[in-house]
Amino acid sequence: MKHNRKDHAQDGYQIAPEHILEVKDLNVHINVDDYDLHAVRGVNFSLKNGETLGLVGESGCGKSVTSKEVLGINPSNCKGSGQILYRTKSGKVLNLLELNQDGAVYRAIRGSEISMIFQEPMTAFSPLYTIGNQLAEIILLHDPKATKASARERVLEMLKKVGIANPEKRIDQYPHEFSGGMLQRALIAMMLCCNPDILIADEPTTALDVTIQAQILELMRSLQKEFGMSILFITHDLGTVANMCDNVAVMYLGEIVEYGTVHQIFHNPQHPYTKGLLRSLPKMNESREEKLYIINGIVPLPVDLPPCCGFYDRCEYCIEGVCPNRTIPEFTVEPGHMVRCMLMEQGEKQHG
Amino acid sequence: MDNVLLEIKHLSKVYEGKGVNVKALSDVSLTVERGETIGIVGESGCGKTTLGRCVVRGIDATSGEVLFHTDEGVIDFLKIKGAQMKKYRKDIQMIFQDPYASLDPRMTVFDIISEPLRYNTNLSNREIELAVEKIAEQVGLNKAYLRRYPHAFSGGQRQRIGIARSLILQPKLIVCDEAVSALDVSIQAQIINLLEDLQKEYNLTYLFISHALSVVRHISDRVMVMYLGRVVEFGKTEELFAEPRHPYTKALLSAVPQPDPDILVDRIILEGEVPNPANPPSGCHFHPRCAYATERCSKEAPPLEEQDGRLVACWNCEACRNKE
Numbered sequence: 001m002k003h004n005r006k007d008h009a010q011d012g013y014q015i016a017p018e019h020i021l022e023v024k025d026l027n028v029h030i031n032v033d034d035y036d037l038h039a040v041r042g043v044n045f046s047l048k049n050g051e052t053l054g055l056v057g058e059s060g061c062g063k064s065v066t067s068k069e070v071l072g073i074n075p076s077n078c079k080g081s082g083q084i085l086y087r088t089k090s091g092k093v094l095n096l097l098e099l100n101q102d103g104a105v106y107r108a109i110r111g112s113e114i115s116m117i118f119q120e121p122m123t124a125f126s127p128l129y130t131i132g133n134q135l136a137e138i139i140l141l142h143d144p145k146a147t148k149a150s151a152r153e154r155v156l157e158m159l160k161k162v163g164i165a166n167p168e169k170r171i172d173q174y175p176h177e178f179s180g181g182m183l184q185r186a187l188i189a190m191m192l193c194c195n196p197d198i199l200i201a202d203e204p205t206t207a208l209d210v211t212i213q214a215q216i217l218e219l220m221r222s223l224q225k226e227f228g229m230s231i232l233f234i235t236h237d238l239g240t241v242a243n244m245c246d247n248v249a250v251m252y253l254g255e256i257v258e259y260g261t262v263h264q265i266f267h268n269p270q271h272p273y274t275k276g277l278l279r280s281l282p283k284m285n286e287s288r289e290e291k292l293y294i295i296n297g298i299v300p301l302p303v304d305l306p307p308c309c310g311f312y313d314r315c316e317y318c319i320e321g322v323c324p325n326r327t328i329p330e331f332t333v334e335p336g337h338m339v340r341c342m343l344m345e346q347g348e349k350q351h352g
Numbered sequence: 353m354d355n356v357l358l359e360i361k362h363l364s365k366v367y368e369g370k371g372v373n374v375k376a377l378s379d380v381s382l383t384v385e386r387g388e389t390i391g392i393v394g395e396s397g398c399g400k401t402t403l404g405r406c407v408v409r410g411i412d413a414t415s416g417e418v419l420f421h422t423d424e425g426v427i428d429f430l431k432i433k434g435a436q437m438k439k440y441r442k443d444i445q446m447i448f449q450d451p452y453a454s455l456d457p458r459m460t461v462f463d464i465i466s467e468p469l470r471y472n473t474n475l476s477n478r479e480i481e482l483a484v485e486k487i488a489e490q491v492g493l494n495k496a497y498l499r500r501y502p503h504a505f506s507g508g509q510r511q512r513i514g515i516a517r518s519l520i521l522q523p524k525l526i527v528c529d530e531a532v533s534a535l536d537v538s539i540q541a542q543i544i545n546l547l548e549d550l551q552k553e554y555n556l557t558y559l560f561i562s563h564a565l566s567v568v569r570h571i572s573d574r575v576m577v578m579y580l581g582r583v584v585e586f587g588k589t590e591e592l593f594a595e596p597r598h599p600y601t602k603a604l605l606s607a608v609p610q611p612d613p614d615i616l617v618d619r620i621i622l623e624g625e626v627p628n629p630a631n632p633p634s635g636c637h638f639h640p641r642c643a644y645a646t647e648r649c650s651k652e653a654p655p656l657e658e659q660d661g662r663l664v665a666c667w668n669c670e671a672c673r674n675k676e
Contacts, residue, residue: 058536058537058538058539059507059536179625180396181625182625209395209396209563209626210395210563210565210604210607210608211395211603211604211607211621211622212395212625213607213609214606214607214609214619214621214622215621215622217609218619218621236536236537237609238537238611239566239608239609239610239611240609241611242609242610242611242612242613242615243609243610243613262613263613263614266611266612266613266614267613267614276538277537277538278611280537280538280540280541281537281541281566281611282541282544282566282567282569282570282571283566283610283611283612284565284566284569284593284605284608284610285610285615288569288570288589288590291545291548292541292544292545292570293541294538294541294542294545295538295541295542296542298506298508298509298539299536
């Protein structure tokens with residue numbers, strides 16, 4: 001059990017100097033009732049300083065479980081294995097999976113060095129405390145030198161920074177007095193209070209209207225420039241990804257099936273799933289007469305999965321006797337562009 | 353018989369609360385032809401859902417008419433009662449947004465789909481069974497699963513159940529309220545194509561209410577843009593998307609993130625948020641967020657006027673086109 005782990009995390013791990021986070025062979029099993037859900041299956045990725053990495057996929061692909069594992073906030077029936085190597089502000093490299101989720105070391109990192117903003121700003125705040133109270137709490141928790149007065153100063157400064165008008169009045173208001181877009185701004189201000197190195201944004205604009213979404217994305221971009229943090233951007237919206245991310249990891253059934261720069265993924269997609277996703281989107285600049293491309297079937301439940309490509313039963317290029325029967329290795333298309341698909345081996349790059 | 357199916361005339365809806373009246377819909381008019389799809393777009397609080405609900409009489413409109421062109425002449429759907437109501441109500445059906453909340457968890461799928469038939473027709477059990485099986489097959493549901501309960505189905509499958517239920521009475525008009533918004537991308541495409549196929553086969557007319565502009569562009573013949581209960585622009589889909597005229601439509605279209613990193617849209621970022629509909633701004637509701645607003649905009653509401661085939665409600669429309 002993860003909860004019994006002691007805080008004797010070992011130093012001595014190595015990660016590339018430009019990286020702040022490296023996730024290696026991450027597997028997460030979720031124990032639900034009597035069966036075992038293999039939610040994340042051997043995920044590898046790294047996050048550079050100041051990079052925005054998009055984790056894209058549909059419901060149940062494991063994108064949220066992966067990000068929550070990094071933050072150590074998955075419920076106790078989730079069991080992670082592998083390595084999540086993180087370079088702390090003090091320069092030490094820790095394997096987060098070795099830390100006690102409730103221990104002092106993890107608590108010092110969570111919220112202060114790695115922060116998260118959630119999809120539903122309406123439920124992320126407690127309705128019982130004022131916005132200012134909830135933001136100041138973070139500062140008082142993580143900064144031993146902070147006083148109530150200095151925390152309030154900082155909260156005011158952050159509220160101003162995220163574009164909340166009239167912060168002196170807003171700081172003493174309760175969440176129900178804020179609109180959805182304003183709450184998301186307040187949540188971003190909360191995350192900024194401790195100046196984190198990594199921001200995990202889990203569908204931060206999905207619940208918002210388009211014009212408000214445009215405001216929030218613009219805000220995140222400008223804050224990233226100012227504070228230089230790395231962002232792990234989780235979403236199912238490919239439009240947002242194209243506008244926000246440097247690199248993209250496409251997930252399907254717990255695996256990263258394709259990884260590359262935003263240009264490689266959108267202009268030269270190789271995996272049939274990535275291609276299908278992009279083709280099935282109605283686009284603003286295409287003829288309306290054409291029918292939408294369809295990926296048949298639905299995402300299966302990752303229970304008792306044999307070694308196989310997770311996408312084989314929906315894939316029109318499935319190779320009988322191969323894709324359903326073996327673990328699919330990673331193939332490199334060009335530097336920085338990785339695909340997990342047997343078609344790459346067959347040299348059938350020009351299909352579709 | 354002309355090709356008009358539905359005429360909405362000066363439809364308004366005021367929600368009355370303690371001391372506050374929210375004018376959710378003010379003076380909306382629309383003529384819908386048989387077999388076409390009208391997209392209705394706008395952000396939260398713009399009245400698009402209220403419009404859909406008023407048309408199906410899910411809620412009662414405060415004033416206005418919904419004229420329904422039937423084989424026996426034109427009737428005002430909002431005024432009919434009793435037997436006549438029962439007769440014509442089945443011609444207008446609805447598909448809901450949330451496939452998890454809109455199906456009764458204690459009814460089997462067969463019961464859900466067949467309920468409208470049992471209530472509205474005198475078909476025998478055998479005939480009902482055949483009808484349900486036929487429609488299930490058409491919407492892509494496996495006949496073998498009809499005796500199961502909704503919880504055993506995924507979101508996309510549930511939406512197919514909702515579509516089967518709305519189709520079983522062979523309606524003429526279907527109001528789709530955010531029918532694909534809760535679905536994943538790959539499933540969304542399946543349902544959009546299904547709706548299009550069914551439309552061709554049964555000559556259905558859709559009122560397609562959605563905030564997803566790319567979906568609306570794909571499926572609609574004409575599009576109506578709403579802001580705070582009023583229509584701000586209405587026109588043919590291609591024209592409206594290629595050359596939006598109302599400043600709000602422009603901002604709305606430019607805010608949609610495109611799934612291509614190379615498309616650099618000149619994004620118009622609107623200041624502020626949609627005002628509270630209980631206390632809307634004077635004059636043109638959009639003027640506090642509008643870059644082209646003039647003195648007149650804050651005093652008088654602009655009428656919805658025709659400019660070569662397009663309806664636009666803006667005092668400065670020519671001006672905003674020339675400024676570019």
